[in-house]
Amino acid sequence: MDFPKARQYECKSQGNHWTPATMKSAACRAALENSSAKQAAFDNWNGYTGFAMAPHSQQDARKAVPDGMLCTGNHPEYSGFNQPRSDWTTTTLQPDSSGKVGMKYYYTARHAPSFIEFYINKKNVDPTKKALGWDDVELLKRFEIEPGDASSTHTVNVSIPSDRTGKAIIFTRWQRYDAAGEGFYNCSDVNIKTRDGSEIPDENGTGDDDQVSGWVDKGAFITTADNPAVGEQVRFRLMGGTRGDNIVDVSLAISAANVANNKWIVELGQLLNREHSNLLQIGQQTADETITFNEQQPRLNHVFLSDQSYGYAVEIVKNAETPVIVLDSYTLEPIATLSTTSGYPVTGSSKSEVNWQWKRIAGDSRIVAAPANQAKTEIRIPGGVRGGTVATFELSGTSPKGSVGKAILKVNVLAAEVIATGPVSIAADKGGQYRARANFDNNKGEVTYLWSLLKNSTEVSGGIDNRGSIKTGLPAGDYLVKVVAESSDGERKATRTSALKITASDDSDKTGDYEGWKASKTYTAGNTVTWNGVNYIARNWTRSEPGKGGDWKLHHNRVAVEWQSTMVYVMGNVVNYQGQEYKASQWISQNNVPGVSVLWKLQ
Known part of the structure; x- marks a missing residue:
């Protein structure tokens, strides 16, 4: 920000x-x-x-x-x-x-x-x-x-x-x-x-x-046709996603205390605004785009949604005959495994006394719910079920009088995948940094990432380390960066390759007039070093890397040096960015891009 x-x-x-x-x-x-x-x-x-x-x-x-x-x-x-x-x-x-x-x-x-x-x-x-x-x-x-x-x-x-x-x-x-x-x-x-x-x-x-966005008015919250009686329930659902899943599913019981004077509308609106304000707002919008709930005339409120593709529904459950069934999750996206069955808990609930029953109503028969006669079940995905496989389950709750309420759970199995980010082109003397994350990595240290650098389908020994850092000094040419992510149990594995072009170093631009910077050394104000071909002088006591932050400033470079997003610059510094030279008009903090920030003057 x-x-x-x-x-x-x-x-x-x-x-x-x-x-x-x-x-x-x-x-x-x-x-x-x-x-x-x-x-x-x-x-x-x-x-x-x-x-x-x-x-x-x-x-x-x-x-x-x-x-x-x-x-x-x-x-x-x-x-x-x-x-x-x-x-x-x-x-x-x-x-x-x-x-x-x-x-x-x-x-x-x-x-x-x-x-x-x-x-x-x-x-x-x-x-x-x-x-x-x-x-x-x-x-x-x-x-x-x-x-x-x-x-x-x-x-x-x-x-x-x-x-x-x-x-x-x-x-x-x-x-x-x-x-x-x-x-x-x-x-x-x-x-x-x-x-x-x-x-x-x-x-x-x-x-x-630049783009701007706002809340989308989707229509009236409660109409004059909505008049529940004591003992009934009012159910509000927000639906979205490509499958129209229930994103929000809230029910309010109608009692003698809230049935009169539209109190139940106020209670439901305030409940939604309090618990789901990131997805929806119930109220009236003023000229300054503020949305405020109208407690005095609650039937005048509208439903404002954060996404135009979302829809909503309000229904009255008559005399609470039909139990309202709520799931703690309406969609599951488990990651496929090679041979081991994986289980994913899902729990249903209802304010009514019901008998429970899970049933698969569509999709792959290898995906099952067990146990099938309790509110809490486990969706089991056998090993070998591939990404893209789907199944749909129905949880029904039957009241003592035989009324049945239902909720739908959709399962979409995802293939193991790893995403890698990093540069597409680097100079041979600069190196580069890649990062990766697998969709089965839960931050528990159970996934390893193995990096390799390929040229003409042959691995370059030592070209990239196990942290994704590209070695400096490699020959110019076209390479492939490869990362393999694998879970500790071997059940999930994914590979990603990214094209990388390494360009030749231009030694004529290197200044290199001082001793090279050493990470193990402590520097004080006035110390001079050369790092990555650029001359620096320390502003104060520091052990930080030159070019990152404000502890170092450029010093007696004979030519313009490449602009770095991590560097703090002072008035008079000259940098090169996308083939053009710029001069700092004053002290400039990090990430102020030449050609974008007015603090840089084109030379």
Whole structure:
């Protein structure tokens, strides 16, 4: 998150995390002291991840990232950045007359399709006293990044509620649509000003094709035809996905206490807004796009959905004759195994007394539910069942009077898959870094990744190490990077290859005037080194790598050096980017791209 700046990015930008005594921010220093990863929590500022499996909803994210860790994703080693404090550095947000603020997200790697969810802590939650949990935030906007979108930034116009001023946290989740479910989590500390009467453009651009999105009005929440009686239930379902699965399934019992004066409508609307605000909002939308629930005239409220493809249904279960059956999961996407049967628990529930029965009603007969006569069953997938195999199960609940309620579970077996990311072209003297993740990797250390580098179908010995780092000094040419992911039990295995072009080094551009930098050595202010052909001088005591952060600055390079996203630059530095030279007009923080940022002047 570039604006407002994410907490860990702000602390990283301030520098000096390798020299804690010189850190200016007490909050950043406390984050360092309370993170077991220490400086790595700063240097890996863009790696605060969590893995929410399909369909990647907030409920899936809740399983991936525990309460109290929203600011760091599933990284307890970075927990210092989850601390509730009042002295985090804040960014001032000045909403326009309609409450909109342009929030900018910068991508160090592009992932499309994906989406970004923008949240704010609820008004009754004090983030200076409590580490954020999922029930402490409310959704402001969801922004979709379409397949093929190559933008490096998006600025999204987000509406701040009119009653929100002062300190708050903007929490964002950038979620990939992929088998691994990778998402990136950030907290931005802000100070919200009152609306100032100005206007911002409908699309606040940064040079890329920015997009904006909002809630979709799908129609009336409760109509005049909906008049349940005492003893009945009102059921609300939200359906989505390619198969129209139930994403939300909520029932409300009608009693003497809520049947009069439409109290039941208020109870149901508030329940949905409280527990599922990332997917839907019940209320009326004003000109500034704020959605507020109308308690005085609840039948005037509409259903607003975060995805236009979603649908909803409201039904009255007459006299509670038909039991309402709810599943803890309506879809399963297990990963295929070679020979071992795998089991996946699914549990049904009902507020009525029922007898249970599971039954496969479609699909592959090798997939079974056992036991079949209990609410909780296990869906068993035998070894050898291939990815793409499907099955559909029905859970029925029969009341003592013979009324039957049903719920549907759909099973879609996925093939083992590994996704690799890394450069497509590197210079021979630069090397490169690849990363991989398998859709069967559950962060338990049970998956190994074996890397190899191939040229003309022959493995290059030592060309890539077991961490995915490409060796420097390799001959120019076309290569294939291969990674094999395998579970510890050998039941799941996947391979991915990626094309890599290595270009020849241009020795004429190398400066190399000083002793080479050594990772084991401590440097003090004024020390000079050469690293990757570039000359640097230390700004302060440091052990950090030149070219990363602000501890080193360029020093007496005879020609323009290649711009690095990880480098902090000072006024007068000259860099080369995409064949053109740029000069820094002032101090420039990381990830300000020449040709995009106005702080760089074309020479």
